[in-house]
Amino acid sequence: MSSRQILIIGGSTRAAADSVRRAGWRPICADFFVDWDLQQTAQTIPVRRYPESLPDDLAHIRADGWMYCGALENEPQILARLLEENRNLGPLIGTHPETLAHVRNPSWISSVLRAAGLPCLDVASQSAPPPPDGCWLQKPLSSAGGRQIRVWDEVAERSPFVEPHYFQRRVSGSELSVLFRCDEGKPPAWLGATRALRWANPLPAPTPFSYCGSTGPVTDLPDHIVRSITEIVTTIVSQTSGLNGLVGFDFIEDPQQAWLLEINPRYTASVEVLELASGRSLLSPQPVSCQAVSGRVESGRDHGTNENHQRRIVAKQILYAVESISAPDLRHSFRSIDPWQIPIVTDIPQVPLTIDAGWPICTVFAEGSDPVAVKEMLRMRGEAVRSAIRA
Template structure:
């Protein structure tokens, strides 16, 4: 489709893994040039792609050398706000930088602002002093771990962690909401459930995928509207913003704010949402959305994605046929994405590829069979590297 700006800008996209964002940009009618850690085959199908070895500092020289009208970043890069600020001086940034980025990523600032707005947020402390070592609190820095022993507290001190009271399954489930925020407007794209941790083949507290969209009740809708206006007005965030939640039937708690394209955007788009990066581009063009999303959308076809992490050391030879790297045309389809190049080695815990489905094939049993078939091809036909 033609993008909502009526022209075809060239967008540079950077991050740890940008295939999903690049395909989203293509769906929104944008030309793409990309750089990430993998330069997977299906990313290269969208546009020129570069594998960055000096991560993340290598993005700066790469951006300086490419032709692009604007650039954006995806997951992981928000942890280097000074780098983002330097890159924003090279080319126009469709994204958040400077003080808004730092404030949104500071859990203590976020906690205070959301509490004042009447939005749920787990109790957060700057120090582990006097906290019990029983796993009822989490250490949050560049990763998340339980505060369950003295070594965990020592690691928190070393990494500059903050400490957040742990929410339980009786209180809700992990979820995410995607907003698009402009100067004078805001849209809620949708809510998804997050797949987190070992039950989905990931490390504890690690993201493994998303499924959605989730329907939420009116009480949650009202709270989400208050949240997005707080982020737009008080934090001055613009463009695509993802917020991790702990969601129950009638309320939620905010876990963290990711002021950039998030992995769940792809799931929402595959379930029928308006191309999100088209709206994202408008947030930086000072234009109101031409095709505004309705306040509440009807139920759409489900979609699901799951990252497969290596269970052991793995070598993927050229001879292994992993399957299609693009979606089928029907409402019921399943495919693989982030396909590795043949001859690639993976260490335990490395991301290998992503399984994606929509419609009936996104339902639990059908999706699980597709995951099992994919893992059988990976582990059944490939030897462990010596």
Template sequence: MVGVVGTSARAAVHSLARAGFRAWAVDLFADRDLKRTVADCAVCPHDRYPDAIPTLAAQFPPGPVLYTGGLENHPHIVAELARTRELWGNPLEVLARVRDPFALASALTAAGLATPKLVPTGESCPPDGRWLRKPLRSGGGLGIRFAQSGDAPSPHHYFQEFIPGTPMSAIFVDGALLGVTEQLIGEPWLHAPAFAYCGNIGPVTVDTQVANTITRLGQMLAAEMGLRGTWGLDFVLVGSVSFSLEVNPRYTAAVEVLEYAGGRAEPTPPSPLPEGKGEQRQPNPLPPFPKKEGGTEPNIQTTASQAPVLSPSPFRGGAGEGLQTRIIGKAIYYALHAITFPPRGPWDADLAGAFDPWRVPAFADIPEPGSAIETGWPVLTLFVTGTAHAEVRERLQSRAAELDRLFAEHSP
């Protein structure tokens, strides 16, 4: 049994289910669709997050633990977990390297790869250009804002050049490219705060130049930074140039989008032994990928230089529909106003019947009835499927508008 800990555990628990693993979880929400799929779970109080996580995790049976979004910014928690459990994720020394924006930018620049400029530590925001003020412990885009000329330096923030373009995410397993998605960032139709992560659409087919660059990036970062297991890279695409923004050195929210689209699970291999417990070792092979019945392997194209590009995977439609291309849309709906979560709604169908980890839900991360959700907080997650990017985005927007009307009736 594998433990999952972090801000939200549901997506990783469902990924593990697709790979054939049972799980327990500790997160901030204990949403209804998480509780119906885990052996057990515990809620970490917001005012004790993340310091209470190791103590809460100690109540569960021995076995490996996988950490999700946010905990890479709290390496002391990762280290404490690794003292007593096998860590399915990148260890402390890797986090220190990849979460240092200056070390990452230096490595990328040395390799001839595009990355936004950074203002040197201790210097104010320059008067020329557009700059972002980003927390050093960033997560989900929270706390990011446009910087003003002359903004004073802070020991907890840094200034990064703003690159206008399409926000994207690449997912890797060790150093191998798994796939690329478009990120939804600060979308007004989801009522998301500026720069906040609010979903993915994918897979996205990128051109050969971008594929070569992203593939090289993954190989270089895995080799030089020690990244392994499942991890993500956020970048901005400007034409055929990809500007790398930051590394998410753990399971990311985009993984399930690629899994649903490709019809195969991506297991997370065991990481090196915890600190102080011996030399690092290579992971033991896990069982073969379980594949959804009737599904297909991801369609990997290769260029002359063997750079893989993950195209949307073909899947079988209903009777008479033939072979189609499947694109998955995932969107986090944020509260436009304070909400008391209703006792019933269109999400009920996703809570009924036996759990099938391969069925794409209409709704996920479903709160308990009566939950008080404040303005600007995430409410729940939407999923749609389609055969074209624009179609998927339109369906997500339509679903969000339906929720606007529904939640208008449930203000406290």
């Protein structure tokens, strides 16, 4: 493994740390959870008050580069402090904090797409709310993972919403996340697509809009949907500077059109699904050439045989606590320190620990060539976690 050290900061850094190891680097991690399995595979940095204290907590760290993951895209002032004050971290691998003001602004995205004559969902501001007729979603401006999103109806109108927010018109369809590599001066490169999980879950998410997991790669996208997504992303990227590295674009796909929901300008939760399914590192130091055809990675760093990986479906599902619980001891489910081996359970909590209702417990994985079998494997592993909680 390379001696290159990469600092990762974010709410949960375990997935990004495994990706960094797949690229042949060594991860140093500072996050909110400090999960047990992360401590087995990466150097971890104590954080006193996440995320406010990050610049001070990292003042003594030396690295060869650094990156952030969710939901630090909502904290550009902290990222800017790290750039200005922490000179020993190396270059930022990702989007510059000044760019976040644009790509995280739904009104800016809407104006760019409309000016280009491209389809986009209507948005409304907090100061001019639309009718509470159930045709809109109320979303925090600093959302991540679907947190606090709700349908804007008469019930919501009578309930307080304390965060700054906006409204976005609802549209029916399949939730699709497409990962691109954005490099200054180059067209965005399609790396792959995943679908959001909305399967029945033995430990359900706190809200219908919470991120529950991903499955992929998606290989059956119609050509007109691929063209639509590519045109939307290319237009957005052309209108901003500083959008670099891995960037996730979330869409709703209906039979005629892909509708952009939001942009996640950082390492996303679906990266490891695509890496494990394809056997290729998406953070690899060598260039990755991709083709926007059916969401399939065409070249990059191989790990294993192409024939095996082209048939592989990988799914990950987050399990949430429906009530306050004592964290189950899942350390026996830790499979391997090999970052290329598809795990059974990850994001394993430390014990003893109390997990409040609505907070994640762990993540379960499944893989195979049959979507039905993969779904059943996820269900069984979720049930095993629930049994561990009862025990």
